[in-house]
Amino acid sequence: MNNESRLLGAMFLRMGQVRVDRMVSERMPRRPIVGACCNTPLRPGSDTAGSLWEVLIGAFTGFWMVCLGSSLPGLSTLPAASQFAGLFRVERTNALVLSLIFAGAVLWYITQARRGAKMYVRPIPGLSAVDEAVGRATEMGRPIVFIPGTGDLDEIQTIAGLSILGRVARVTARYATPLRVPVLYPLPMAAAQEIVREAYFDEGVEHLDPQTVQYVAGESFSYSARVGGMMLRERPAAAIYMGQFTAESLLIAEVGQSTGAIQIAGTASPDQLPFFIAACDYTLIGEELYAASAYLSGDPRMLGSLKGQDLMKVLIAAAVVVGTIAVSAGWNPGWLLTMFEAK
Amino acid sequence: MSELRPAQPVPRAPFWQRLQAVDRRILYSLIFASVIIPVVWPLHLPTPVTPESRAFFNAVDSLPSGSVVLFPFDFWPSTLPETEPMAVAGLRHCFRKNLRVVGLSNVGMGGPSIADRLLDSIGAEFHKSYGVDYVNLGYKANYSAVLLGMGSKIADIFPADHRGTRLEDIPLMRQVPNYDSVKFVLIISDNAMTDYWVALVNARFGLPMVAGVTAIMAPKMLSYIHSHQLIGLLGGMKGAAEYEQLIGHADKASLGMDAQSLIHFLIISFIILGNAGHFMMRRQQARAGQV
Amino acid sequence: MKTRLPVLVAFISGALMIIAFFGRGSMVDAASETALTWQSIVGGFALLLGAVSIVRVHWQKISTRHEDRFYSACLLVCFVVMGGSGVVFGIGGGTLFDGLFQRIQAPMMSTMFSVLAFFIASAAYRAFRARSVSSAILLVAAMVVMLGRIPMGQYIYHGLPAWADWIMTVPSMAVQRGILIGAALGAASMSLRIILGVERTYLGRG
Structure with a gap:
């Protein structure tokens, strides 16, 4: 679980008391559980993604059925159920149900997209400006600085940042614009090197200068001092900051602003957004960062996943409205509170 | 060789335009002066106490004497100006109430040393003994394993304290095998560790907790x-x-608030001047028919 | 193969973590703990990559007589002294490494942190301009919060701290929650795309 997911859970925490055991016994369908996983067919000729999601859904279904089996009257006598008795954290049933609804919505829209349904994504000015920034740097003959956040590789925002790096590296390689990618942790460095190398190779550039992707420091203030110094010396034409940032965000962005670079930032760290908005020309806010790779690639399957995400957002907004009205009217919507409680 | 030309006088920008783009070195010099002046001549401005700070104080103050408080020093040396006064005031409050403090850090670089220094110095103020009234467990990597593992058995995660003494040889730790013996958590943090304490320890083990965080993090923590x-x-x-005021021991933070007041005031003045320049320029442009 | 193997590793690791979150039992716990241990070990080895990158980049600057070669030389000297003292004398309290860290690096880190105050001032001066109705609202809210959070504010108007508190806890918090919910869903959607192998851009593909 990443930090945002924990926070989302935490926000709804302590809003009510769980009666999961009752919910499970009342709502679980009574159907045979054996072989739920094995019966899910793998479609011949389907691509990796298609096969994988089928396996995942099968595994999920089987796991859920087998583990919950022990809680259901009459089913615990089955050999599989008794063998795996108590393997499921019953108190997290609500999280599992919500996860399945969410995953189902995303997968449904991905399938729709693969069948040719048109997916509209509103224009994101910050991403449209990436090409403009590269063009400006090419014209001026100055480098572009790309920072994939200051988180390690286990942070999903870093992955989102690295996804955008691939696109930026490809365009800079095409126009022979120097690229600088200073990183704070070694693992993102290794990933960034691979991404830039692949992008350069695709554009016919075989040599990757060691200065392009470099490990700078393992501590954020040492890192910001080094990056600030580099920006003042090299005066980049454009600076792109995409990923997780902490207190160093303003230290870097303000130096970039003083050098006259066009600056594009994107982060899902709410406490750093005001700094980027004050110091940068364009800022991707929260989910826009995660949507960036889908937006830039234009891959319908990835765009489809955004649609599924929007559906979940509508459901949560509806729950918030219903909950607010219910509480304001003096009713106690216990089931709604239980649904969003994290354990 | 370049052709020599008579120097052309550079037309000076209008006053209102210059007001919108004051050289940042002038701004920085004024900020620097605003920090130095109140340090030399303190203003002793009273600080209004927010409900959150009062709740923090009340929570610690209501603990029975002898209760065990878990005290994570989860901050880097870089944020010491903001975090150290909170940690010092927190320790003073705990020791004054005769609470027993179990310190630890989830920040490897510098965290355990800071914990050692603060626990020893504030402990000495109240004549507290190491191992009986307080202890410093030090640092262990992998915060999620640390936070969850301490719920079952602290000695599994920290077989010895920061000084290398085995936990079974420390009188205080013999009475604190896991979270069941801990009454309260007082977190001082400058990073996402507060989120993890809430998500992993409060949610799963139900331990009540308060937190002292940097000003940037505070809105999110609300x-x-x-x-x-x-x-x-x-x-x-x-x-x-505010906390120093509540425990009745004004220290570094109270002194720093004078500087912070002046800086806020200065920034507001900058904003007003910048906007005055912006409006006057727009007015002049409108008059000249440029808008 | 170059793409399929990482996608498969991502799928297995992701599925394992999901199972560990919803499941319980010694086998599930052991598997997820092993995965996390592997992650730490890989991270440890990656640190070597980082050290190699630093030495390589800065040595290249020195050997090619780059104009920044003196900074690079300084960095390499500090790198050797700090690293060497840790390896030779250990990193515990009272060692040379600890002394260098506490007396040199820590004050330098605090200095960088304090630079934020200067940068916040210049950024606020530049950004808070009432160019439109919405930016004017933002400007007024910012001024109320700034004045309400300092002792001087209550002398100007005694209700300012309460107003500042309301802005922070109601509209600001509502916006933050909205951003947080959107970001959490975005993160979950991206995680799902990665686990299922739909998202491959982080591998340099797509």
Whole structure:
């Protein structure tokens, strides 16, 4: 679980008391559980993604059925159920149900997209400006600085940042614009090197200068001092900051602003957004960062996943409205509170 | 060789335009002066106490004497100006109430040393003994394993304290095998560790907790106050100054608040001047028919 | 193969973590703990990559007589002294490494942190301009919060701290929650795309 997911859970925490055991016994369908996983067919000729999601859904279904089996009257006598008795954290049933609804919505829209349904994504000015920034740097003959956040590789925002790096590296390689990618942790460095190398190779550039992707420091203030110094010396034409940032965000962005670079930032760290908005020309806010790779690639399957995400957002907004009205009217919507409680 | 030309006089920008783009070195010099002046001549301005800081104080103050408080020093040396006053005030409050403090750090670089220094110095103020009234467990990597593992058995995660003494040889730790013996958590943090304490320890083990965080982090932490996952919150130097005021021991944060007041005032003045320049320029342009 | 193997590793690791979150039992716990241990070990080895990168980049600057070669030389000297002292004398309290860290690096880190105050001032001066109705609202809210959070504010108007508190806890918190919910869903959607192998851009593909 990443930090945002924990926070989302935490926000709804302590809003009510769980009666999961009752919910499970009342709502679980009574159907045979054996072989739920094995019966899910793998479609011949389907691509990796298609096969994988089928396996995942099968595994999920089987796991859920087998583990919950022990809680259901009459089913615990089955050999599989008794063998795996108590393997499921019953108190997290609500999280599992919500996860399945969410995953189902995303997968449904991905399938729709693969069948040719048109997916509209509103224009994101910050991403449209990436090409403009590269063009400006090419014209001026100055480098572009790309920072994939200051988180390690286990942070999903870093992955989102690295996804955008691939696109930026490809365009800079095409126009022979120097690229600088200073990183704070070694693992993102290794990933960034691979991404830039692949992008350069695709554009016919075989040599990757060691200065392009470099490990700078393992501590954020040492890192910001080094990056600030580099920006003042090299005066980049454009600076792109995409990923997780902490207190160093303003230290870097303000130096970039003083050098006259066009600056594009994107982060899902709410406490750093005001700094980027004050110091940068364009800022991707929260989910826009995660949507960036889908937006830039234009891959319908990835765009489809955004649609599924929007559906979940509508459901949560509806729950918030219903909950607010219910509480304001003096009713106690216990089931709604239980649904969003994290354990 | 370039052709020599008579120097052309550079037309000076109108006053209102210059007011919108004051050289940042002038701004920085004024900020620097605003920090130095109140340090030399303190203003002793009283700080209004927020409900979150009062709740923080009340939560610690209501603990029975002898209770065990877990005290994570989860901050880097870089944020010491903001976090140290909170930690010092927190320790003073705990020791004055005769609470027993178990310190630890989830920040490897510098965290355990800072914990050692503060526990020893504030412990000495109240004549407290290491191992009986307080202990420093030090640092262990992998915060999630540390936070969850301590719920089952602290000695599995920290077989010895920061000084290398085995936990079974420390009188205080013999009475604290896991979270069941801990009454309260007082977090001082400058990073996402507060989120993890809330998500992993408060949610799973139900331990009540308060947090002191940097001013930048404070708005985000308010959501935990609303959901009652944190009982109280100190935000930055202001929160520390309020806490110092509540425990009746004015120290570094109270001194720093004078400087912070002046700086806020200065920034507001900059904003007003910049906007005055912006409006006057727009007016002049409108008159000249440019808008 | 170059793409399929990482996608498969991502799928297995992701599925394992999901199972560990919803499941319980010694086998599940052991598997997820092993995965996390592997992650730490890989991270440890990656640190070597980082050290190699630093030495390589800065040595290249020195050997090619780059104009920044003196900074690079300084960095390499500090790198050797700090690293060497840790390896030779250990990193515990009272060692040379600890002394260098506490007396040199820590004050330098605090200095960088304090630079934020200067940068916040210049950024606020530049950004808070009432160019439109919405930016004017933002400007007024910012001024109320700034004045309400300092002792001087209550002398100007005694209700300012309460107003500042309301802005922070109601509209600001509502916006933050909205951003947080959107970001959490975005993160979950991206995680799902990665686990299922739909998202491959982080591998340099797509």
